[in-house]
Amino acid sequence: MPVLRQVVGDTLRAVRMRQRRTLREVSATARVSLGYLSEVERGQKEPSSELLAAICSALDVELSELFAEVSQILRREEKLVLAGRVSLLGANSARLTPAPQVDASGATRVRAMPVAAA
Structure with missing residues (x-):
């Protein structure tokens, strides 16, 4: 999954570069x-809302335009991740299997996940 600060940074850099402006x-x-x-811009710092507004x-x-572009990128990348997970399971199954979880007693358990319609 993409990290929000990286997508925000990449998007800010893309806007700046489209405008042919320097840092x-x-x-x-x-x-x-x-x-x-x-x-x-490199996704190493997560800016505050005030800083984002200033930039x-x-x-x-x-x-709102920045967030709309970030949202589109996140949506696209999430769909790619989901599609990659589904395709790894084979053409006949769209079920995502969660990783086993260990509770406080040390017992391993698996959460039930809904089956996606094929």
Whole structure:
């Protein structure tokens, strides 16, 4: 599964690159350090909502537009992960088998999962 901070960072970088702007320009306009903005874009830091708003403002992009693009990417990647899991099980089965869980007593148990319609 994708990590949210990585998808947000990748999306911010893509927006900046489409605008042909440098990290230095955006960091100065957003009043965010160059190093921190770089870490956000690389998915190493998870920015606060205030910082995201400042970066979006500097990029002249609505925060809701950023989240919409992030949401589309996450949806697409989640579907790919799910499709990969299903295809690994074979064409006749769409059942996802959870990993065994160990309870406090040390006993192994498996949670029941609903069977997906084929």
